[in-house]
Amino acid sequence: MSSVLTETTSRAGASSEVVANDFSLQVATANGSGSQTANSVLMRSIFRMGVPVSGKNLFPSNIQGLPTWFTIRANKDGYIARKRDLDVLVCMNPETADDDVREARAGAFVVYEKKLGLENPGRKRDDLTYYAVPFSELVVKITSAPEHAKLRKLIVNMVYVGVVADLMGIDLEETEKAIAKQLKGKPKAIDLNITAARLGLDYAKANFPSKIPFRVERMNATQGKIIIEGNAAAALGCVFGGATVCAWYPITPSSSLCESFIDFCDDLRIDPVTKKKNVTIIQAEDEIASIGIVLGAAWAGARSFTSTSGPGISLMSEFIGLGYYAEIPAVIFDIQRVGPSTGLPTRTMQGDILLCYFNSHGDTKHPVLFPASPEECFTMAQEAFDLAEQLQCPIFVLSDLDLGMNTWMSDAFPYPTSPLKRGKVLDADAIAKLKGGWGRYKDVDGDGIPYRTLPGTPNAYAAYFTRGSGHDEKAQYTEKPQDWVNNVNRIARKFDTARTMVPKPEIQDPFHAPAGILAYGTSHYGSTEARDKLAKDFGVQLDYCRLRALPINAEAADWMRRHDRIYVVEQNRDAQLVTILRDEFPELATRFVPVKQYNGLPLDATTVIEGVLGDRDQQKQKRTA
Amino acid sequence: MSAQPPAPSPAPAAPKTNHIGLPKADYEGAKSTLCLGCGHDVITKQIINALYEMGLEPHKVAKFSGIGCSSKTPAYFLNRAWGFNGVHGRMPSTATGALVANPTLHGIGVSGDGDTASIGIGQFVHVVRRNLPLVYIIEDNGVYGLTKGQFSATADIGAKQKGGAVNDFIPIDCCSLAIELGGTFVARSFSGDMKQLQLILEAAIAHKGTAIIDVISPCVTFNDHEGSTKSYKYSKEHDTPVHEVGFVPFFEETLAEIPAGDSKEVAFPDGSVLKFRGVGRDYDPTDKEKALKTIHESHGKQEILTGILYVDPSKPTFSELLGATGESLTSLPLEKVRPGREALEEIMESLR
Numbered sequence: 001m002s003s004v005l006t007e008t009t010s011r012a013g014a015s016s017e018v019v020a021n022d023f024s025l026q027v028a029t030a031n032g033s034g035s036q037t038a039n040s041v042l043m044r045s046i047f048r049m050g051v052p053v054s055g056k057n058l059f060p061s062n063i064q065g066l067p068t069w070f071t072i073r074a075n076k077d078g079y080i081a082r083k084r085d086l087d088v089l090v091c092m093n094p095e096t097a098d099d100d101v102r103e104a105r106a107g108a109f110v111v112y113e114k115k116l117g118l119e120n121p122g123r124k125r126d127d128l129t130y131y132a133v134p135f136s137e138l139v140v141k142i143t144s145a146p147e148h149a150k151l152r153k154l155i156v157n158m159v160y161v162g163v164v165a166d167l168m169g170i171d172l173e174e175t176e177k178a179i180a181k182q183l184k185g186k187p188k189a190i191d192l193n194i195t196a197a198r199l200g201l202d203y204a205k206a207n208f209p210s211k212i213p214f215r216v217e218r219m220n221a222t223q224g225k226i227i228i229e230g231n232a233a234a235a236l237g238c239v240f241g242g243a244t245v246c247a248w249y250p251i252t253p254s255s256s257l258c259e260s261f262i263d264f265c266d267d268l269r270i271d272p273v274t275k276k277k278n279v280t281i282i283q284a285e286d287e288i289a290s291i292g293i294v295l296g297a298a299w300a301g302a303r304s305f306t307s308t309s310g311p312g313i314s315l316m317s318e319f320i321g322l323g324y325y326a327e328i329p330a331v332i333f334d335i336q337r338v339g340p341s342t343g344l345p346t347r348t349m350q351g352d353i354l355l356c357y358f359n360s361h362g363d364t365k366h367p368v369l370f371p372a373s374p375e376e377c378f379t380m381a382q383e384a385f386d387l388a389e390q391l392q393c394p395i396f397v398l399s400d401l402d403l404g405m406n407t408w409m410s411d412a413f414p415y416p417t418s419p420l421k422r423g424k425v426l427d428a429d430a431i432a433k434l435k436g437g438w439g440r441y442k443d444v445d446g447d448g449i450p451y452r453t454l455p456g457t458p459n460a461y462a463a464y465f466t467r468g469s470g471h472d473e474k475a476q477y478t479e480k481p482q483d484w485v486n487n488v489n490r491i492a493r494k495f496d497t498a499r500t501m502v503p504k505p506e507i508q509d510p511f512h513a514p515a516g517i518l519a520y521g522t523s524h525y526g527s528t529e530a531r532d533k534l535a536k537d538f539g540v541q542l543d544y545c546r547l548r549a550l551p552i553n554a555e556a557a558d559w560m561r562r563h564d565r566i567y568v569v570e571q572n573r574d575a576q577l578v579t580i581l582r583d584e585f586p587e588l589a590t591r592f593v594p595v596k597q598y599n600g601l602p603l604d605a606t607t608v609i610e611g612v613l614g615d616r617d618q619q620k621q622k623r624t625a
Numbered sequence: 626m627s628a629q630p631p632a633p634s635p636a637p638a639a640p641k642t643n644h645i646g647l648p649k650a651d652y653e654g655a656k657s658t659l660c661l662g663c664g665h666d667v668i669t670k671q672i673i674n675a676l677y678e679m680g681l682e683p684h685k686v687a688k689f690s691g692i693g694c695s696s697k698t699p700a701y702f703l704n705r706a707w708g709f710n711g712v713h714g715r716m717p718s719t720a721t722g723a724l725v726a727n728p729t730l731h732g733i734g735v736s737g738d739g740d741t742a743s744i745g746i747g748q749f750v751h752v753v754r755r756n757l758p759l760v761y762i763i764e765d766n767g768v769y770g771l772t773k774g775q776f777s778a779t780a781d782i783g784a785k786q787k788g789g790a791v792n793d794f795i796p797i798d799c800c801s802l803a804i805e806l807g808g809t810f811v812a813r814s815f816s817g818d819m820k821q822l823q824l825i826l827e828a829a830i831a832h833k834g835t836a837i838i839d840v841i842s843p844c845v846t847f848n849d850h851e852g853s854t855k856s857y858k859y860s861k862e863h864d865t866p867v868h869e870v871g872f873v874p875f876f877e878e879t880l881a882e883i884p885a886g887d888s889k890e891v892a893f894p895d896g897s898v899l900k901f902r903g904v905g906r907d908y909d910p911t912d913k914e915k916a917l918k919t920i921h922e923s924h925g926k927q928e929i930l931t932g933i934l935y936v937d938p939s940k941p942t943f944s945e946l947l948g949a950t951g952e953s954l955t956s957l958p959l960e961k962v963r964p965g966r967e968a969l970e971e972i973m974e975s976l977r
């Protein structure tokens with residue numbers, strides 16, 4: 001790696017230089033130690049001081065004991081991608097402390113549990129600054145009451161929040177407010193946690209005259225904003241998008257989407273008169289049943305969805321093909337993770353692009369939406385239902401663990417103003433007017449989209465028989481070759497209609513440069529940060545296109561034609577999107593340069609900078625050779 | 626539903642109709658493509674008869690099936706109803722989705738023994754546990770008909786395939802399994818016993834939860850030979866009905882008389898009443914343990930026990946357990962499904 005890429009070149013390394021609102025802080029604890037509340041409070045305290053912030057939780061596939069790292073990045077310019085190098089470490093986990101310190105960049109600051117003895121001879125690194133805090137001794141002071149003894153492990157986390165608040169200049173008042181918010185309705189817990197934070201703050205005040213130079217200073221960049229996980233945002237989108245049936249099977253990192261949906265519906269979907277639910281949520285026996293329920297419900301006319309991750313999509317594949325050919329609306333959230341089986345299921349990946357786009361057997365392809373922020377999880381969930389019903393087909397919404405489970409700063413969500421677009425549905429009167437002339441799979445409008453009726457429609461000609469492959473325009477059974485060809489060709493026409501309806505890309509072409517970055521989903525953050533740095537620090541100007549959906553629409557195709565070198569950033573080994581682009585645009589095939597990160601961690605800007613600069617070096621060498 | 630479907634062709638003399646005024650023809654379907662003499666076709670006929678007698682409105686019926694010869698049959702009855710021929714072994718899930726989305730529909734599911742007891746055993750188990758309002762018919766021939774005669778999981782030990790292969794594995798008894806799982810209506814019949822089958826079907830339609838009916842339905846192409854335990858000959862010889870079923874549906878016009886006698890009556894919440902008059906007079910279809918014991922004994926005696934083997938109409942259905950409104954969720958007005966502006970604002974505030 002070329003040395004120019006060290007993220008800290010222009011930054012505070014020595015403790016004298018003060019850097020305001022630009023740092024990455026990592027807390028290392030053990031899973032199940034209850035650090036989540038403390039970490040959220042720490043993040044929210046910074047947020048409340050008006051500083052753009054993001055929080056990423058790196059957690060194991062385990063309930064208790066294995067190491068967990070929570071990383072907070074604060075950045076005055078609003079960059080919220082993961083950073084490779086950390087500026088401040090809080091080491092609470094004896095299992096990982098040595099590794100954590102070994103991997104720290106030179107010049108980093110380490111707050112640690114004194115018992116860990118990280119500064120003992122032979123262990124201490126002299127290019128780091130240490131703050132030893134006797135956390136476990138301190139916490140005993142405020143949990144001496146017998147009923148508090150078992151809370152110690154939990155409360156000690158809030159002590160490090162106090163220590164960090166003092167060392168980095170976080171206003172304790174904001175921390176206290178954050179605690180009150182986090183533990184709403186539990187006054188005793190609030191008191192105890194505030195006491196713990198103060199204890200940490202006072203200890204640091206009294207013992208560490210020299211503070212960490214990475215400072216939090218008040219600014220005004222978070223006004224009106226919210227903090228939320230992508231999955232909760234998507235669940236809200238389903239609520240406001242009119243979903244009435246949800247079927248799911250638990251899987252990390254997707255479960256919290258349906259669980260949030262359950263919580264929201266408990267408040268928002270209770271009929272005011274009957275007090276009963278106008279929504280049905282089923283925890284199914286597996287993903288096959290989930291998608292079967294979703295298709296059955298959508299066939300009956302309900303807006304229905306499921307949420308899963310890659311392994312679940314694999315199980316659903318047969319049914320998804322049926323949905324494609326029987327032309328049934330369905331919304332499928334795939335919160336992507338590393339797979340298969342055990343190992344890294346709790347790490348992030350953009351690994352299911354091909355799995356979803358071409359899902360199932362035979363000739364199949366499906367619209368796929370790529371939300372990149374909680375706000376888009378909210379809006380795209382709603383769009384997905386509209387598209388599914390308008391196009392009468394399964395629609396994938398591809399989020400990932402990073403977006404779905406991590407905490408993001410976001411603009412407040414806009415209240416939806418358009419009505420639900422329910423597509424081409426004929427009621428009894430419409431059927432009566434057609435006098436038997438209706439055909440379930442007839443392309444009346446030339447857009448490939450047929451008209452459907454809903455079970456229960458009171459007209460003798462409304463009913464039809466649904467099956468997968470063998471049907472003619474009138475839904476009658478047929479195995480005739482030409483009927484089949486006509487049908488699949490019409491569905492292909494429908495896919496071209498989909499091309500014009502799916503979300504348009506976000507395009508930023510300030511430079512009108514010959515080259516550009518193309519990214520999707522959470523690859524947006526590392527990509528845009530890299531793009532700014534490439535322009536500023538390396539004089540490399542790149543345009544930008546963020547793909548928001550498949551199939552590729554005209555706007556994205558035009559952008560690709562305008563750029564003769566296109567860095568396609570994705571979080572998988574095989575450059576899955578590039579595979580699709582090269583297939584659909586063979587004439588542009590040599591323009592696409594894959595830039596990939598697939599280590600299970602959210603994308604960082606350095607990866608993209610390295611990818612771009614590496615390619616430019618190679619190109620230069622080719623020209624001079 | 627007030628709107629009556631128009632009759633397909635105006636008949637000169639008023640044809641015979643059922644109590645909602647529809648002729649039998651309105652309950653028929655497309656022409657069967659199954660083998661001549663297939664047990665499944667006989668079942669189809671009884672389904673038509675039962676639906677006609679019960680006077681279900683065709684447009685309010687939804688038919689579901691998986692894959693197999695048996696699963697093809699929903700196309701052969703009730704053309705005017707909605708049909709969903711899904712994927713192999715997954716009929717229960719599509720039925721579940723459709724029926725929770727629109728609980729005003731009557732669900733009729735048709736499956737095979739392969740479709741249910743092999744690939745679909747998981748969904749079978751869970752639909753029974755949920756007590757989804759659904760008539761679930763297993764057309765049980767002990768083989769995979771559509772894939773040409775392989776053993777299914779209901780084939781008896783020692784049963785012979787046409788080619789001579791012998792089944793070594795214990796059969797799954799879908800009825801005792803369903804009872805174990807808390808099934809609320811479990812019956813077994815034989816496609817050749819048309820009268821009993823129709824009565825059981827009518828009782829099943831009136832039942833408000835999941836009604837499992839395992840119908841022994843010989844496959845004449847792959848099973849009707851010496852050595853098969855699911856042939857007509859074998860079934861006829863080994864069929865012992867537990868009781869005669871008298872089923873009196875409750876309709877406003879015809880308040881039926883329930884004859885007195887030393888029989889067991891079970892009242893159904895929709896007003897209909899099941900009357901059991903057994904050959905074995907001591908057979909109590911509400912006694913779970915006895916039901917299981919009797920079924921097990923019949924296995925020992927190599928008999929096929931037919932009739933309504935177990936009922937429990939008191940258990941809540943899936944719809945009730947879900948706490949749903951009971952109305953269709955498919956076309957609710959916007960204001961019922963999209964919360965107001967203040968609701969969103971309140972949530973946003975809580976996230977600041």
Ligand SMILES: Cc1ncc(C[n+]2csc(CCOP(=O)(O)OP(=O)(O)O)c2C)c(N)n1
Binds near residue numbers: 695739766769
């Ligand atoms: C996923 C899948 N696997 C296998 C098949 C092939 N297949 C079609 S029907 C069938 C068995 C049907 O047996 P059963 O349900 O007993 O119905 P029958 O034909 O005997 O009525 C099989 C294995 C399929 N259609 N789908």
Ligand code: SF4
Binds near residue numbers: 665843845
């Ligand atoms: S193969 Fe057997 S089950 Fe299938 S239609 Fe023929 S007789 Fe019936």
Ligand SMILES: [Mg+2]
Binds near residue numbers: 737766770777
């Ligand atoms: Mg069979």
